[in-house]
Amino acid sequence: MAKIRVCMYENVDEVVFKSSIYPKRLPAILKGIAIGHCKQKWNKEYLKKVIGKNEVKVHVCKTPQMDFIRKNFIYKTLTFDDFIERASSEKHHEYFLSEIPDYGNWKITTYEKYHPPQPNIVEAEDEKYYLRSLGEDPRKDVSNFHQLFPTLSNDLKEPKLFDSESFFSSVLRIGSPGVQLWTHYDVMDNILIQVNGRKRVVLFSPKDALNLYLVGDKSEVIDIDNPDYTKYPLFKNATWHECLLEPGDVLFIPALWFHNVTSLDFGVAVNVFWRHLDPSAYDHKDVYGNKDPLAATRAIQIADRAIKTLHELPDDYRDFYARRIIGKIQSKACSQF
Ligand SMILES: O=C(O)CCC(=O)C(=O)O
Structure with a gap:
């Protein structure tokens, strides 16, 4: 399996981005871009204080590897301060999930109906949490970070890399250390602004689509580091474009590039999607930036x-x-x- 490092660029401005990075249609890490005071300010205590009891809907998962196809997570509505406390701690005293016994093809006989096997309940003290902010009405509205989180808005200066009329959405993303988001593509161009915490991002070119065993916009290969090659033999042919994102880094993810994101620390990021096709090409019901044109x-x-x-x-x-x-x-x- 071939591995390529994502190219890094220092102190890029709009002119350089538009003339020499964007046209390549390759992922790129932009270092040293001014993103405002969020990098210094957005620690756990500050976030809890400024957003407090506002409610957010989050993913809760027993394992770090989140799998949207087999849905190995549940959604929970939590107050923001509770969510931040949980996402920034490795172990939890109170949790939502516990080990569900796997009975496989267990057939219920009359005896077993009255004497079921005792589930071996292992409580999920290390369950993981992940927030992807949603619009006001999640079925109709896109997420707009500045409208949803006005008390954080002034701390973040979005890099000006595209024309403002192409703006689609801005999404706050906060996750527990270790959380790994399934490999997927979006149909819009995107910058992922990593405010704090580090992330490993593995990207695959759109040309690798047939090597990724797609179900819609998601890859079936969840454990990309230990894939089951008997089930997914073509995954060996996929080329990894890999990078480590550090606080303050901005990753350009061109539309249709697959990405698999692992949080190495408790981390906060904002990503901004924008349209690069004519607006009429997109599905106007798309609120996530992932509905096919x-x-x-x-x-x-x-x-x-x-x-x-x-x-x-x-x-x-x-x-x-x-x-x-x-x-x-x-x-x-x-x-x-
Ligand atoms: O940073 C993350 O947690 C996921 C980022 C992502 O999927 C995106 O920017 O489209």
């Missing part, structure tokens, strides 16, 4: 119909015409295979 959704629906139609044929004909269609897509719609 309208034309892509239509093409996927047509492909689903084509697959269904192929199933009207006997197996050997279905296989033959499926290969012809793949060939056509490869030669006419992929720039390089």
Whole structure:
């Protein structure tokens, strides 16, 4: 498996970013950008004090590796100060999750119905917490950090790297040490401003899409460091673009680049999405920046119909015409295979 270090740039301004970094469509770490006083101010006590009892909806997970496909986490609404206390501590006295016994294919006989196996309850004193801020009405509104958290707003100076009319959303992200967010892509360009705490970010090019076993915008390969190669043999072919984000760093994540993010410490970040396609190309119901552009959704629906139609044929004909269609897509719609 090939590994590449993400390029780093020092003291970049809007002109340099737009002329020589952005057009490459590669991830980039921007160091030394002025992001305001948040880096000095946003410690645990300050965050608890300024946001206090406002409620936030957070992910709570038994294991550090969060898996959106198999949903190994629950959502809980907590007061912000409680969330910060929990996310910044390794062990918890009060927790939401406990080990659920895995009975596998256990079949209930009449005897067992009245004598069920005793669950071996291991309480989750190290459960993990993760906040991704949501809009006022999460089904309709995008997250706008400055509107949602006015008492923090002045502390953060967003780097001016794109035209303000392209702004889509800004998202506050806070997580426990160790939390690993599943590999996924977003359809908009993005800067991840790491205010404090360190993160390891592994990115994969859009050209690696077929090596990542996608379910929608997410990869099925959750444990990227110890993948099950019998299940995911093509993952070996994916090229890792890896970097360590330190407090104050800004990571440019171009649209469609997959990213897998591990918090090495309790950390606070804000990411800003902006549109780089014409606004009419996007799904106007998208509040997360991850709904496929309208034309892509239509093409996927047509492909689903084509697959269904192929199933009207006997197996050997279905296989033959499926290969012809793949060939056509490869030669006419992929720039390089
Ligand atoms: O930093 C994180 O926790 C996740 C970042 C992310 O997924 C994003 O910026 O799109």
